[in-house]
Amino acid sequence: MLLTTTAAAALMLLQQAPAESTDWDAEFGVEVKERDAVTGELPVDPYTQSNANAGAKPYDGAVLAADFGGREGIARIAARTVDLSEADPRIADIFAANDMVRLKRTLGEQFCYLLGAGCEYTGRDMKTAHAEMGVTKADLNALVENLQIAMREAGVPFAAQNRLLSKLAPASKDIIER
Amino acid sequence: MFASCLLAVCQSVAALASPVDPAPAPQIAYARVIDAAPLPPASAPTHRAHQPVSTDASSLAGDGVRLGKVDLFDGGKLLLTNGVATVEGSSGGGIARWATIAGRQVPGGIGASAHATAIELPDFGWRSYGVAVGFGDRLELSLARIDFDTRDAGALLGIGEGYTINLDTFGAKLRVAGDVVYGEPWLPQIAIGIEHKRSRDGALMRALGAADAEGTDVTISATKLLLSRSLLVNTTLRYTAANELGLLGFGSANDGYKLQFEGSLGYQLSRRALIGAEYRSKPDNLGLGEDDWLDIFAAYALTDRLTLTAAYVELGSIATFSDQRGGFVSAQVAF
Known part of the structure; x- marks a missing residue:
């Protein structure tokens, strides 16, 4: 027993510090996603594109879309x-951990589709898009408030x-989710 | 054995690492190593990890207090979705109980609210005040007192000028399904509850002909904000024996518990403003011509915490004094 512990202690002391240039992502098998050169978006797992992913049926007619200032x-x-x-301390961490370039596009498409402004929604469905984010009702309320601010600023x-x-x-x- | 040996090794390393300092501070060796190490250049993926922790970017830094895993008074509810206090202390719309839960807490939190209400009527003065505590989006406990000043009518009723009738209400409400804002539009927030009321003028109540000085109302409420129309709709069924909410006791020799209806319809003008009307049916156990109640209200969230409500109320005949219509003002502060 004493021998084992002494050996373990000796091994610990003899350990060398890893080289400065160690690529820790490679060591731990972290995949680094590259942003698309054209769109600036990070890749996502493949999924079936469909307007149904927007989660609701769109409004008819152009009146409502006009209230929002068109496309x-x-x-x-x-x-x-x-x-x-992203600037809201209540929910900034959720947004910072995700692809804001893509979100701005897909959220815009979703609103545009739902408001009947004639866009196709190319994003994922709501369940997949929010999977494992651990969003709470308080987070959702904060997002709703931010959307309300944005709409108010736009005079909707x-x-x-x-x-x-x-x-x-x-x-x-x-x-x-929780 | 193994662990303690390792600890000993660590301590010896610590002893080796800080030998020169003349007055060695009680410091652990690896702390100094980290101090000395230069920060690695911030690459994009690790950039945020190296930022100093902002004091308000943490979930711990809300404006509430944390008690274990529970957020106290941390807020987070959408404006007005906690309703305004009813005259019986519950969250609702002034005279009708809603399925909403008092306080600004979200699931996992505890919130509270307090209110004061005044109603000026031709022959009576009404003051009520109370507190409510909300547990998550689930349970509400409330406590309210009504002071009903009979003014000159007191003399005519033979109970003395300015005699004030006092009524205490202990309420509980449990949300059983749905959400007032989220979810499918056809599924309202549904809550069941009780309101146990105790008159502090028991002898007077019995002299008036009431069977009891205390009673317990059972309620079921459904409330929904129909976003597509900006309409708030509420209905409550109340099984009650209360005469004038209990101000005139409960039941009579011949009459007891009956089912009554409360309805509210509101239009949301902005995040902060709601206007609407309410109706509340009431029994006439005492045969005094007790009337159903109506109001037209406007509620305004002056700040996230402070909500003011003003209403025109039509309370009909109270204790044989007819045409009791007047002004209702209420202030609620919620956390």
Whole structure:
């Protein structure tokens, strides 16, 4: 017994510090994802693209989309929501750990599709997109507040804001994990 | 044995590592090693890990208090989704109980609220105040007192001018399904509850003809914010024997518990403002011509914590004094 421990202690003392240039990602088998040269997005696992992934049926007609400033207005609101959330200490960590370039695009597509502004939603379904993020109801409330700020800044009438939220609210069961 | 030997080795390493300091601070060797090591260049994946921890980027740094795993008064609910206090102390819309849970907490947290309400009527003055505690999105416990000033009517009723009737309400409400905002639009937030009421004027209640000075209401409420229409809809069924909510006792020689209805309809003008109307049916156990109640209200969240409610109330006949309509103001602070 004493011999074993002495040997172990000796081994510990004799251990060499790893070289400065050690590639720890390689040592631990961490895959480094490269951003796409054109879109700047990180790759995601393959999935079936479908508008059904947006989680709800879109509104008909162009009136509601006009309240949001058309396609460009909707894209700006989505990007602003993401920016606000990245800067929001309540939920910044969730956003920082994910691909914001991709989120701005897919969130914009989702809003645009749901509001009947004529986009295709190419993102993942709500359950897959939020898998293992550990989102709580408080996190979701914070995101809703940021979306409301973005919509208010863009001058979207409150009733129209709620109409967009009504398309998003049913997905809460797929988003809230704990 | 093995572990203790390792510890001994570590201590000897520690002793080796800090020999020169004339007054050696009680310091562990590896702490100095880390101090001395230069920070590696911040590459993109590790950049955030090397940032100093921001004081408000941590989940511990909400404005509440943490008690074990429970957030106390940390907030996080969407504005107005905790409702405003009813005159009986429960979360609701002023005179009707809602399925909402008081306090600004989210699941896993504990919140609280306090309120004060005044109603000015032609012949009576109403003051009520109370507190409520909410546990997650699940359970609400409330306590409220109504002071009902009979003013000149007291003399005419033979109980003395300015006689004040006092009623205590102990409430509990449990959310059993649904969510007021999230989830499918057809599934409202549903809550069951009780309100145990005790009159502090028992002898007077019996003299008025009431069978009891205390009673327990059983309620079931369903509340939903229909986002596509910005409409808040609430219905509550209440099994009660209370005369004028219990201010005039409970039941009578001939009449007891009956099912009553409460309904609310609100329109959300903004995140902070809700206007609407409420209706509450009431029994007439005492045969005094007790009327159903109506109100038209406006609630405004002045800050995240402070909500003000103003209403026009139509309370009909109270203790034979008819046409009791007037103003209702209420302030609620929630954490």
